[in-house]
Amino acid sequence: MQIVQEQVCFGGRQIRYQHDSNVLNCSMQFSVFLPPQAAAGPVPAVYWLSGLTCSDENFSSKAGAQRIAAELGLALIIPDTSPRGEGVADDENAAYDLGLGAGFYVNATQAPWNQHYQMYDYVLNELPALVEAELPLSGKRAISGHSMGGHGALVLALRNPERFVSVSAFSPICNPSDCPWGEKALSAYLGENRQMWAHYDASLLLMSKGSTLPILVDQGEADNFLAEQLKPQALVQAAKQANADLTLRMQPGYDHSYYFIASFIEDHLRFHAKHLG
Amino acid sequence: MQIVQEQVCFGGRQIRYQHDSNVLNCSMQFSVFLPPQAAAGPVPAVYWLSGLTCSDENFSSKAGAQRIAAELGLALIIPDTSPRGEGVADDENAAYDLGLGAGFYVNATQAPWNQHYQMYDYVLNELPALVEAELPLSGKRAISGHSMGGHGALVLALRNPERFVSVSAFSPICNPSDCPWGEKALSAYLGENRQMWAHYDASLLLMSKGSTLPILVDQGEADNFLAEQLKPQALVQAAKQANADLTLRMQPGYDHSYYFIASFIEDHLRFHAKHLG
Numbered sequence: 258m259q260i261v262q263e264q265v266c267f268g269g270r271q272i273r274y275q276h277d278s279n280v281l282n283c284s285m286q287f288s289v290f291l292p293p294q295a296a297a298g299p300v301p302a303v304y305w306l307s308g309l310t311c312s313d314e315n316f317s318s319k320a321g322a323q324r325i326a327a328e329l330g331l332a333l334i335i336p337d338t339s340p341r342g343e344g345v346a347d348d349e350n351a352a353y354d355l356g357l358g359a360g361f362y363v364n365a366t367q368a369p370w371n372q373h374y375q376m377y378d379y380v381l382n383e384l385p386a387l388v389e390a391e392l393p394l395s396g397k398r399a400i401s402g403h404s405m406g407g408h409g410a411l412v413l414a415l416r417n418p419e420r421f422v423s424v425s426a427f428s429p430i431c432n433p434s435d436c437p438w439g440e441k442a443l444s445a446y447l448g449e450n451r452q453m454w455a456h457y458d459a460s461l462l463l464m465s466k467g468s469t470l471p472i473l474v475d476q477g478e479a480d481n482f483l484a485e486q487l488k489p490q491a492l493v494q495a496a497k498q499a500n501a502d503l504t505l506r507m508q509p510g511y512d513h514s515y516y517f518i519a520s521f522i523e524d525h526l527r528f529h530a531k532h533l534g
Numbered sequence: 535m536q537i538v539q540e541q542v543c544f545g546g547r548q549i550r551y552q553h554d555s556n557v558l559n560c561s562m563q564f565s566v567f568l569p570p571q572a573a574a575g576p577v578p579a580v581y582w583l584s585g586l587t588c589s590d591e592n593f594s595s596k597a598g599a600q601r602i603a604a605e606l607g608l609a610l611i612i613p614d615t616s617p618r619g620e621g622v623a624d625d626e627n628a629a630y631d632l633g634l635g636a637g638f639y640v641n642a643t644q645a646p647w648n649q650h651y652q653m654y655d656y657v658l659n660e661l662p663a664l665v666e667a668e669l670p671l672s673g674k675r676a677i678s679g680h681s682m683g684g685h686g687a688l689v690l691a692l693r694n695p696e697r698f699v700s701v702s703a704f705s706p707i708c709n710p711s712d713c714p715w716g717e718k719a720l721s722a723y724l725g726e727n728r729q730m731w732a733h734y735d736a737s738l739l740l741m742s743k744g745s746t747l748p749i750l751v752d753q754g755e756a757d758n759f760l761a762e763q764l765k766p767q768a769l770v771q772a773a774k775q776a777n778a779d780l781t782l783r784m785q786p787g788y789d790h791s792y793y794f795i796a797s798f799i800e801d802h803l804r805f806h807a808k809h810l811g
Contacts, residue, residue, distance in 0.1 A: 264788075264789055264791055264793045264794075265754075265756070265787035265788050265789070265793070265794070265797075266793035266794075266796065266797055267796075267797045268797075271793055318595075318596050318792065318793075319595050319596060321598035321601065321796065323793075323796070323797075324598065324796070324797075477542075479542070510542035511541075511542050512541055512542070514541055515595065516541045516542070516543035516548055516595075516600075517541075517542070517543075519543065519544075519598065519600070519601070520542075520543055520544045520545075520600075520601075
């Protein structure tokens with residue numbers, strides 16, 4: 258785990274690391290924000306999972322999250338969105354919604370993807386173990402994300418409620434078994450057996466397993482992907498059926514961009530800080 | 535003046551416009567943030583001039599300024615850093631510090647630059663006249679910028695104190711007549727007569743003309759360009775000699791990046807809001 262870049266930001270440290278991932282079988286970069294409080298002792302962490310086409314840099318540079326994280330004493334852990342490097346398979350047409358930049362936070366079972374695309378295990382196990390061994394982190398975790406990353410955050414938290422105290426998402430892909438982005442990615446990574454897809458579908462997981470986790474979701478009403486790809490009503494229906502603690506906020510006028518995330522990231526970090534204690 | 539892109543952000547409108555500039559003799563894009571208060575009536579504006587290699591997008595997406603502008607009721611007017619387009623001259627080696635993305639906010643007198651590179655007149659006259667005719671702006675103006683744009687903000691304000699109520703800068707090029715970036719650009723755009731350069735050198739202008747404008751400058755102590763290119767001590771000496779109202783804050787650990795700008799933009803916008811009334 259080597260520092261690639263480091264900058265002071267709001268009195269804390271914004272750091273980009275490189276490391277060799279055993280799980281992903283390639284070299285990876287990720288970013289961390291350590292708040293000023295981390296100089297005095299361990300702090301809790303909010304994991305942020307980014308959306309299609311993103312790397313760790315988008316959230317780091319565009320969300321304005323460091324200001325609030327510095328105030329609240331939260332570390333931010335920001336992984337990349339897929340394995341990377343010359344030997345890593347990509348979509349044959351370099352589509353933005355499959356392959357590089359589009360790992361969908363699953364453990365791929367199908368060739369050629371299964372050689373590297375194990376983002377579920379990477380974010381759940383390898384990355385937390387690494388940063389908690391090397392950085393002043395308390396081991397208390399919350400998780401959030403955007404779009405494909407909102408899907409990832411919900412799936413990781415719903416399947417592993419003992420690992421996270423709270424989960425939130427911006428414009429998540431709520432029901433990937435039933436939208437074009439999800440159907441394309443899940444069939445490629447997991448094959449055509451839809452029973453396998455259900456392990457990576459937040460709405461189906463919530464319906465089948467239930468959850469006691471606090472869940473906050475923000476969704477822009479002017480989001481071009483809302484009706485076809487995101488389907489928050491599926492998550493709401495599952496939450497009702499499971500009697501889960503979901504707050505969905507529809508935000509009039511907002512779209513799918515980082516201008517939307519920047520506008521409401523403060524609410525999400527305060528939500529997580531409350532549960533992180 | 536046509537809308538290219540528009541997004542809701544912190545309850546206001548982040549808008550990218552395209553227009554045909556008479557002064558620059560080409561088509562230009564610029565960005566505007568209109569705070570929620572602009573829906574009810576005219577608001578004052580802070581102009582932001584960006585640094586080398588930037589367009590209007592860097593400050594718009596990375597500084598986190600909209601949050602504070604929305605709170606304070608300030609519009610943000612964010613021009614590009616040079617003329618653009620196929621017919622516009624660029625450095626023969628496409629250097630980052632001359633030509634496209636590097637207009638230095640001067641009126642070029644030398645061929646081939648004098649055909650389009652009239653950024654001083656564009657930012658001082660054409661752009662304010664345009665946006666004040668088309669948008670709910672009160673005509674009260676402050677100006678700020680970063681690096682090359684900090685130089686531009688200081689020069690525009692010191693030469694035209696009746697146009698701006700206050701000026702601020704992050705890591706400005708304070709004495710371009712005496713640093714490599716400035717000497718390269720000013721000799722190309724203005725020729726070898728250094729008397730012409732003095733009209734575009736904040737330290738020389740402050741020494742010769744004085745100023746009653748409130749001036750705020752933030753400078754990171756870990757900025758790689760500090761000693762060779764930025765030279766804030768030249769501005770401080772000129773301000774002392776002219777008895778000008780300059781506050782220079784040296785910020786330990788901070789570098790030249792937008793992580794630095796994001797950390798202190800709130801202070802700058804509150805400074806301008808106080809003077810804009």
